[in-house]
Amino acid sequence: MTKTRRNFIKTAGLGAIGATLIGCSEEITDGVIQAHVIGPKPSDSTLPKIISTWSHGYSANAEAVKKLKNGGTILDAVEAGVKDSESDPENQSVGLGGLPDRDGHVTLDACIMDHNSKCGAVSFLQHIENPIAVARKVMEETPHVMLSGKGALEFALDNGFEKTNLLTAKSKTAWEEWKLKSEYQPIINRENHDTIGMLGIDSEGRLAGACTTSGLAYKMHGRVGDSPIIGAGLFIDGDVGAACATGVGEAVIRISGSAIVVELMRSGATPEEACKEAVERIMRKHEDLTGMQVGFLALDKFGNSGGYSIYAGFNYAEATLDRNEMVSANYFKEW
Numbered sequence: 001m002t003k004t005r006r007n008f009i010k011t012a013g014l015g016a017i018g019a020t021l022i023g024c025s026e027e028i029t030d031g032v033i034q035a036h037v038i039g040p041k042p043s044d045s046t047l048p049k050i051i052s053t054w055s056h057g058y059s060a061n062a063e064a065v066k067k068l069k070n071g072g073t074i075l076d077a078v079e080a081g082v083k084d085s086e087s088d089p090e091n092q093s094v095g096l097g098g099l100p101d102r103d104g105h106v107t108l109d110a111c112i113m114d115h116n117s118k119c120g121a122v123s124f125l126q127h128i129e130n131p132i133a134v135a136r137k138v139m140e141e142t143p144h145v146m147l148s149g150k151g152a153l154e155f156a157l158d159n160g161f162e163k164t165n166l167l168t169a170k171s172k173t174a175w176e177e178w179k180l181k182s183e184y185q186p187i188i189n190r191e192n193h194d195t196i197g198m199l200g201i202d203s204e205g206r207l208a209g210a211c212t213t214s215g216l217a218y219k220m221h222g223r224v225g226d227s228p229i230i231g232a233g234l235f236i237d238g239d240v241g242a243a244c245a246t247g248v249g250e251a252v253i254r255i256s257g258s259a260i261v262v263e264l265m266r267s268g269a270t271p272e273e274a275c276k277e278a279v280e281r282i283m284r285k286h287e288d289l290t291g292m293q294v295g296f297l298a299l300d301k302f303g304n305s306g307g308y309s310i311y312a313g314f315n316y317a318e319a320t321l322d323r324n325e326m327v328s329a330n331y332f333k334e335w
């Protein structure tokens with residue numbers, strides 16, 4: 001029961017964004033203060049809307065929209081969307097066909113989250129083509145948020161997922177060539193950044209998101225990046241919006257990237273401003289940014305979207321029920 005309500009306007013300092021005028025209302029519901037961001041006003045409220053990272057997001061969006069048109073929920077849609085990338089053997093940074101770690105093992109990370117902060121994740125999972133579907137099962141059928149490694153695989157097999165050889169001939173050849181000159185350094189460059197993060201909002205404003213990857217190519221065996229970590233690779237707060245990350249996971253984890261983007265939106269930043277501020281925070285924390293690409297994507301609870309990256313080249317696909325197009329994100333640096 002709502003007991004009192006007060007409205008106020010305040011000026012919030014947002015670091016590089018500067019002072020932004022935002023409006024907030026607070027309600028006290030059964031003794032708990034609920035803050036609702038009421039600005040910035042929506043500029044594009046064509047819902048439902050799906051956004052996803054990189055050019056493979058285009059066909060992933062099409063799958064997500066198909067799912068919605070067939071009566072699926074927004075959570076069903078983001079799961080179906082990123083599965084499209086996971087199952088594409090040509091995509092060498094997600095699921096089947098992903099580039100292996102330095103010892104030749106394809107190890108996968110994924111997570112999924114809904115409007116009500118329910119979430120599930122798998123990390124260091126091998127032999128399963130669609131880790132996002134396993135992450136969803138973790139969310140819906142266990143009391144946990146994340147299963148990892150052997151335990152995640154056992155859980156997947158127990159739930160009817162089949163073991164698959166994820167190392168395609170093309171990725172095996174690439175790994176063998178890398179071994180000749182690599183000196184066992186993981187490769188961090190623009191070609192290896194293709195994780196898919198997808199954020200969606202339905203016509204009633206409910207949010208969902210998914211993130212899935214084979215991680216950095218030729219990483220150390222056992223390495224887990226940001227993509228399965230709620231708050232780093234993906235974060236949703238149904239009162240505010242959603243965010244996901246792509247790029248060098250270690251840098252994203254260091255600032256709790258996606259959670260920060262959502263919190264910046266809660267403080268009044270637009271999706272693009274929030275992504276830009278998070279990217280800038282990463283840049284401030286690293287002396288050497290050589291090859292360190294990171295991009296964030298955000299969607300607020302009204303359906304406004306935006307992205308930002310350290311280096312040029314980060315793009316994302318944006319779809320509504322009747323439109324799907326690529327958008328180039330703004331960035332700080334040329335390569």
Ligand code: SD4
Nearest residue numbers: 193194195215225247249
């Ligand atoms: C990782 N963030 O494992 C992932 C890799 C990635 O675009 O996003 N590449 O660190």
